Amino acid sequence: MTDQASILIIDENRARAAIIQEGLREAGHLNVRWLNETGNLLRRIVEIDPEVIIIDLESPNRDVLEQMFQVSRLVKRPVAMFVDQSDSEAMHDAMVAGVSAYVVDGLRKERVKHIFDMCILRFNVFSRLQEELHEAKTALADRKVIERAKGILMAAKSLSEQEAYVLMRKTAMDQKRRLAEIAQAIVTAEGMLK
């Protein structure tokens, strides 16, 4: 028996799906496909006929998968949610990470557990990457507005670059606000006074 469970990832986020797919490949699972279908999902799943389905919790399509729990004329084999009763902490972690898994009847638990744990890990990696990206973008935007505010102060009050920066930082500390907020206020005010 080959250890290649066929895995289907349902995720509208292409980047996250790629990260999960990569993780699974590195772990030796090569039979992985990705769908971001919103329309006729059930028919596509029946066509692909996967053994394991990984789905992100943001997808309303989770409810479509619920239908496959029952003997339905639409599906070939019964599907169950992957719940490891012995490990409710892992399920809790999965919920927090934002992922859920479904498996066809008869698949060995340990095999699925391994796949599922990998997906939880990768979901968390993706969240962290997104946070870092968000922070980097904010930092870049902050730097731009601080530069502009510095220029405005230098021109209006004939200050050196260093003096303009110190003035803004002191104001920020006095008012217990972020430097970027003070800078934004200067830029906004200048726009209105122009």
Place this chain on the structure above:
Amino acid sequence: MKNIRVGFIPLIDAAIPIAARECGFAEREGLDVALVKETSWANIRDKLVHDLFDASHMLAPLAVATSLGIGNAKVPLAVPFGLNANGNCITLASGLYRALEEVLGHRPENPRQSAQALKRVIDKRKAAGGQPVTFGIVFPFSVHAIIVRHWLRLGGIDPHNDVLFQVVPPPFMVASLAEGVIEGCCVGEPWNSRAVESGVGSIAVFGAEISRSAPDKVLALRDEIAAKDPDTIHRLLRSYKSAARWCQERGNHGNLAHMLAQPQYLGVAPKTVLNALSGTLAVNRTETRAMDDFLVFEGDEINRPDPRKARWLYAEIASGLRQPLDEAQAQAASAVFRTDMFDAATGNNAPHEAPDPIGLKFGPAFDAWDLPAYVSALER
């Protein structure tokens, strides 16, 4: 202040949990409620089960199914409050609706007539070797599925053999109708109105035309929370009772529509919400229909979780799955609906108990204490 987390799906029938927070009813009871928006009923169930929510807005049949272990792992839930009755419609794709008009020679005038017309269309199609009609429902265990089955039977259509059912998340319903993936659906607002506005479908039936007080959404919580901290739950229920009265009041509907329409809740136009609240909907390109009890939030009959309703839900779930009835399961179902918690919280000593808790407008009379007779009459 006691912090609690309540899950909800962005639907008009989440009005009571939202108003309880927004109008300060919960705060007055010393509760700081965080409302958490979700995208699927499966998420709602799993987050409730895995302790990420203290309580949640939930499909009434899902609360019963989860408690009985039907369709998923068995986790006992408690339902101490009903959030609404009605509010759903059966909408048909324009092509199918036209076929109904053609066999009748006019527009269908009532649910029986439309179902009988559909039966003739289905028979014709079968004879010609055509595809069966597929109905979109929001979840396998939903009052939506039950309503469609009741309507189909009015026309002599066998829901198990003559049509197909497919779960379609409400946001995908209109597109699925347009693409022909489904030819009919049962869903809450604003999705029926969206189908009418975009010319994709016509509303054939209001859910309120099928039953008067079938439970639609309820408040559900894990049994152990109910046992561990009854005081907090009582306070929540009192705030919901106040919110229910406020939501029902016509004079508040303008405010309620704006409240629900906000991006953190439904994120739709206030006008759309208002139409559903007032029960006045454009049902096709030229006609508007109004029903006073299109969507109901308040009253003992709605809010008090009558165990007979849970027995009805169980009977309907079993019938839908073509499973034999089991009285032990029926009793387990009725134990899910907690009138004791509702009465204790609200000081309700003399509840109004309607002789018929469901108020079916067609079909067999419902007797909660003789489910086999009800189901066999239903399936005849």
